[in-house]
Amino acid sequence: MSAMTPARGDHDARRLEVSEGVWRVLSTRGFEGLTLRAVAAELGASTGLLTHYFPNKRALLSHALEELDRRSGSRPRRTDPPGGTPPPAGLAQLRAALLDVLPLGEADVADNRIWVGSWDVALADPELAGAHAARYRRARAALTDHVADAQRLGELPAGADPAALAAGAQAFVLGLVVQALFAPEEFPAERQTALLDAYLTGLAAGA
Amino acid sequence: MSAMTPARGDHDARRLEVSEGVWRVLSTRGFEGLTLRAVAAELGASTGLLTHYFPNKRALLSHALEELDRRSGSRPRRTDPPGGTPPPAGLAQLRAALLDVLPLGEADVADNRIWVGSWDVALADPELAGAHAARYRRARAALTDHVADAQRLGELPAGADPAALAAGAQAFVLGLVVQALFAPEEFPAERQTALLDAYLTGLAAGA
DNA sequence: GACCATACATAACAAACGTTTGGTATGTAC
DNA sequence: GTACATACCAAACGTTTGTTATGTATGGTC
Numbered sequence: 354m355s356a357m358t359p360a361r362g363d364h365d366a367r368r369l370e371v372s373e374g375v376w377r378v379l380s381t382r383g384f385e386g387l388t389l390r391a392v393a394a395e396l397g398a399s400t401g402l403l404t405h406y407f408p409n410k411r412a413l414l415s416h417a418l419e420e421l422d423r424r425s426g427s428r429p430r431r432t433d434p435p436g437g438t439p440p441p442a443g444l445a446q447l448r449a450a451l452l453d454v455l456p457l458g459e460a461d462v463a464d465n466r467i468w469v470g471s472w473d474v475a476l477a478d479p480e481l482a483g484a485h486a487a488r489y490r491r492a493r494a495a496l497t498d499h500v501a502d503a504q505r506l507g508e509l510p511a512g513a514d515p516a517a518l519a520a521g522a523q524a525f526v527l528g529l530v531v532q533a534l535f536a537p538e539e540f541p542a543e544r545q546t547a548l549l550d551a552y553l554t555g556l557a558a559g560a
Numbered sequence: 561m562s563a564m565t566p567a568r569g570d571h572d573a574r575r576l577e578v579s580e581g582v583w584r585v586l587s588t589r590g591f592e593g594l595t596l597r598a599v600a601a602e603l604g605a606s607t608g609l610l611t612h613y614f615p616n617k618r619a620l621l622s623h624a625l626e627e628l629d630r631r632s633g634s635r636p637r638r639t640d641p642p643g644g645t646p647p648p649a650g651l652a653q654l655r656a657a658l659l660d661v662l663p664l665g666e667a668d669v670a671d672n673r674i675w676v677g678s679w680d681v682a683l684a685d686p687e688l689a690g691a692h693a694a695r696y697r698r699a700r701a702a703l704t705d706h707v708a709d710a711q712r713l714g715e716l717p718a719g720a721d722p723a724a725l726a727a728g729a730q731a732f733v734l735g736l737v738v739q740a741l742f743a744p745e746e747f748p749a750e751r752q753t754a755l756l757d758a759y760l761t762g763l764a765a766g767a
Numbered sequence: 768g769a770c771c772a773t774a775c776a777t778a779a780c781a782a783a784c785g786t787t788t789g790g791t792a793t794g795t796a797c
Numbered sequence: 798g799t800a801c802a803t804a805c806c807a808a809a810c811g812t813t814t815g816t817t818a819t820g821t822a823t824g825g826t827c
Contacts, residue, residue, distance in 0.1 A: 364803095367804090381684075382684055383680045383681060383683060383684035384592065384680050385591065385592075385680060385681050385684060386684060388783080388784065388785085389784080389785065389786085390783085390784080390785095398805080398806085399805075399806050399807070400785085400786085400806095400807095401804090401805060401806055401807075401808095402804080402805060402806080404785090404786070404787080405803090405804065405805065406804095409785075409786075410784095410785065410786090466683055469679050469680070469683065470679065470680035470683060470684075471680075472676050472677065472679065472680070472738065472741075472742075473590045473591050473592060473676070473677035473678075473679070473680045473681075474590060474592050474680075475742075476590060476673055476676065476677060476741060476742075477588075477589055477590030477592060477593060477677075482742060485742050486742045486743050489739065489742060489743070490743065490746075513758070517754070517755060517758060520739065520747075520755060521732065521736075521755050521758065521759055523735065523739065524731075524732055524733075524734075524735030524736040524738075524739055524755070525728065525731055525732050525735055526731075526735065527731075527734070527735030527738050527739070528730065528731030528732055528733065528734030528735030528736070528737075528738075529728075529731040529735070530735075531679065531731075531734050531735070531738075532696065532727065532730065532731055532734070534679075534683060535679075535682075535683070535689060535692050535693045535696060536693050536696070536697065539697075540727075547724070548724060548727060548728050548731070551720070551724060551728065551766075552728055554766065555762045555763060555765075555766030556762060556766075558762075558765055558766045559758075559761065559762030559765050559766055571773095574774090595813080595814065595815085596814080596815065596816090597813085597814085597815095605775080605776085606775075606776050606777070607776095607777095607815085607816090608774090608775060608776050608777075608778095609774080609775060609776080611815090611816070611817080612773090612774065612775060613774095616815075616816075617814095617815060617816090
């Protein structure tokens with residue numbers, strides 16, 4: 354049954370390994386430095402390997418970004434506290450979701466550097482731009498739910514528009530990501546969380 | 561006296577025209593699409609013109625970005641209301657400075673698209689990264705002054721750290737820029753200003 | 768009018784790029 | 798053992814890139 358090919362799972366697993374090489378090149382040299390030869394060298398392989406698993410460079414990049422997005426969505430998140438306790442609700446969950454975006458650790462810095470770098474090519478490519486827009490819209494929708502929960506719990510003023518609060522919160526963390534990438538020494542993890550918490554308490558007290 | 565060369569002013573003026581061509585290429589095709597031939601074609605000239613005014617591509621790009629920054633700093637700003645009335649102070653000036661960042665008009669969209677696109681190459685190039693970090697640090701310092709003024713005027717709570725409020729405000733508008741670029745129809749000018757105003761009233765009421 | 772920068776255009780250059788081709792090794796299928 | 802697909806490597810292809818070299822027209826200087 355799993356016969357004539359060396360198993361479909363292996364194929365996909367190899368494509369993921371290739372994507373990891375793409376991530377490494379992107380996080381260190383940027384999209385400008387993303388060449389098939391650079392990825393191949395990163396993997397200790399030849400460009401023939403890349404063309405074997407991907408029809409062209411565009412497909413290579415798209416798959417790497419999709420996989421990075423998927424990995425971000427399924428990693429152990431700060432949304433789910435350790436210990437298997439139930440996820441926090443309302444404001445706490447909003448906070449956790451926003452913390453998940455910030456480059457608080459080394460790996461988060463690398464990931465965010467890729468996403469920020471991807472904005473240039475994405476804005477010049479309708480297909481990638483659509484994927485990005487959809488990604489952020491989805492994230493905004495999730496935040497909106499958390500805001501609505503927090504309002505129901507009385508943690509946030511009930512009068513405000515949940516969608517507006519969610520959009521504002523997303524803008525806040527996105528901008529904080531950019532600041533932290535360019536001035537890491539001025540925006541260490543503690544300061545990022547402190548700024549976010551100040552923002553959230555402002556929301557709770559705000560009009 | 562202004563003899564042996566066709567006037568220094570002309571030379572610099574020509575370099576600025578070239579930079580405008582660079583801006584046009586960057587805003588439509590991104591940094592990925594920035595080639596000497598593309599810029600030359602945009603100007604209706606040859607690559608020889610570019611090499612006559614700039615030693616290499618790096619210098620061409622650096623000058624275009626510096627000039628774009630200078631132009632942003634000296635254009636008629638929303639900080640200075642029409643009619644020659646004195647600039648607003650405190651919270652109003654903070655608001656004006658933040659509004660200046662947002663892509664509210666067509667030209668602002670093009671400029672912001674360039675800046676967002678520049679982040680990829682800047683993060684991969686220490687010299688450009690330093691220039692960017694300095695730019696944002698300077699902007700943050702200006703915002704900090706406005707926050708302190710607003711606190712002195714009693715428009716913002718006196719207890720908060722002005723630098724923290726300024727960093728948060730800058731993060732907010734930067735992230736809003738990104739959102740607006742990727743989803744212009746969801747973030748028209750009115751919504752951007754509404755979100756910013758909601759953020760500012762939250763600050764005024766917040767802890 | 769001779770002289771000489773400047774201001775470009777034209778054309779060529781080597782390097783690097785994405786992609787294609789041709790080959791070999793490996794492992795199952797029968 | 799033969800057949801055949803997969804999984805690569807190595808090399809080459811044509812194109813595009815930034816850069817350099819060469820030529821020419823122009824306009825001020827003496």
